[in-house]
């Protein structure tokens with residue numbers, strides 16, 4: 001039977017200390033949920049804590065993903081590509097490439113990510129003879145905001161940033177505007193030393209060079225700092241990790257083999273209605289090829305759905321129907337479930353079977369990640385929020401007020417379905433287009449103070465670290481066990497929001 005608030009154990013069954021339990025989550029006395037809850041409905045109360053510093057909290061996941069922070073990037077075309085994969089894995093998260101990526105392109109992205117340096121960022125590169133216009137077109141591709149000029153054998157000869165390209169002729173040669181004396185460091189320089197040398201030098205970028213003096217990577221001051229705080233998500237060979245999704249249609253075993261051949265570290269079997277026979281069959285097909293990497297499947301929102309997918313071969317179950325920012329499923333169908341309760345129930349069911357869940361969708365603030373982890377998820381999956389960053393695949397655009405944004409769209413939108421079914425006959429395409437359950441175009445603004453995905457990871461990890469210390473937890477497992485939650489009104493939620501403009 002589907003679990004529901006009517007199955008909440010009586011208050012007397014609470015563990016020693018405060019509150020009543022629901023699933024495996026503890027609520028304050030008297031806060032027994034009368035209905036399903038979403039992130040905004042709940043809050044965490046502080047516990048007596050022996051964790052002295054937020055830096056003492058270990059954010060690594062225990063779900064086999066190898067992630068050292070509990071953040072997974074959703075398999076959405078507008079969000080997850082090679083730059084996102086590289087950047088997020090370097091900070092310990094995992095990016096799932098969408099199922100719509102052509103197999104040749106997927107293999108190319110897989111090997112490209114595996115070749116990235118785990119510390120030094122990939123530079124944007126032009127030559128001294130290129131034009132300012134070329135640099136301006138390229139600058140938005142990376143949050144580090146500068147382009148390195150290299151000579152014919154790849155040795156750096158200058159750096160240009162946006163300031164250098166402002167107020168000059170667009171056809172001016174880059175060598176005329178470049179900083180000709182950038183800081184260079186051997187690749188094995190410790191990040192802290194890079195930070196200090198760059199701070200003293202005053203430039204935007206430190207250039208990492210190999211033994212022949214050729215450009216091999218770049219670090220900003222903040223990137224060097226992050227390298228000392230985060231641990232990259234790497235495979236056993238020390239290479240950055242990456243995951244990829246497949247759907248449930250067609251020859252699933254062949255698709256799984258093709259994706260695994262691209263060197264992915266985790267395989268995600270993804271469809272809107274994960275609790276369907278086709279998914280069970282798809283998981284069996286995936287298991288038949290002995291994937292050798294953990295398998296994720298979804299999406300579901302019930303304990304039975306979770307159990308069925310784990311029994312069919314999933315190691316991790318993706319939870320969430322309808323909370324996604326691009327998702328119209330609840331409005332179209334009435335189907336779904338408030339996300340916090342869905343995660344609580346599915347996580348409890350997964351734990352009984354030794355499995356895990358990812359809380360997929362609806363994350364709009366760092367607090368939502370903390371609450372998903374408190375509910376028992378091993379990681380939160382984030383899509384649209386990260387669409388509005390330099391690392392998402394879309395082109396940087398500007399609105400009528402000159403504010404930067406990127407376009408985002410849902411994977412069940414007319415736009416995504418049209419692209420996915422482009423090789424079908426026109427009749428089938430028209431039939432499939434009827435079942436639109438996502439937005440085809442939305443604008444995700446880049447926050448000028450936090451335009452890179454690493455800025456957002458910083459705020460998520462800071463929020464989660466802090467939440468763990470409030471709960472008195474040194475690990476994510478302890479956080480789940482110790483978290484005590486309360487239920488709040490809309491006014492309670494509103495009270496917690498900052499008021500930058502006064503009232």
Ligand SMILES: NC(=O)C1=CN([C@@H]2O[C@H](COP(=O)(O)OP(=O)(O)OC[C@H]3O[C@@H](n4cnc5c(N)ncnc54)[C@H](OP(=O)(O)O)[C@@H]3O)[C@@H](O)[C@H]2O)C=CC1
Nearest residue numbers: 247248249270271272273299320321322327329411412437
């Ligand atoms: N988390 C969420 O709330 C949702 C996520 N999505 C995302 O959109 C992407 C596309 O997923 P999807 O639409 O499943 O496309 P897929 O291409 O994976 O196809 C889904 C298959 O399941 C069948 N199916 C049966 N019932 C349903 C149903 N209620 N909704 C959708 N398919 C159904 C479809 O058949 P037929 O077409 O003949 O009916 C089709 O064969 C995925 O990335 C998914 O995660 C989409 C919707 C909700």
Ligand SMILES: Nc1nc2c(ncn2[C@@H]2O[C@H](COP(=O)(O)O)[C@@H](O)[C@H]2O)c(=O)[nH]1
Nearest residue numbers: 074324325327361362383384410411412438
């Ligand atoms: N119903 C739909 N759900 C979608 C669609 N595209 C993506 N998704 C789901 O959303 C999450 C990401 O959530 P977000 O709030 O962080 O954007 C993603 O993983 C999918 O499960 C869609 O078109 N329709």
Ligand SMILES: [K+]
Nearest residue numbers: 322323324327
């Ligand atoms: K929604």
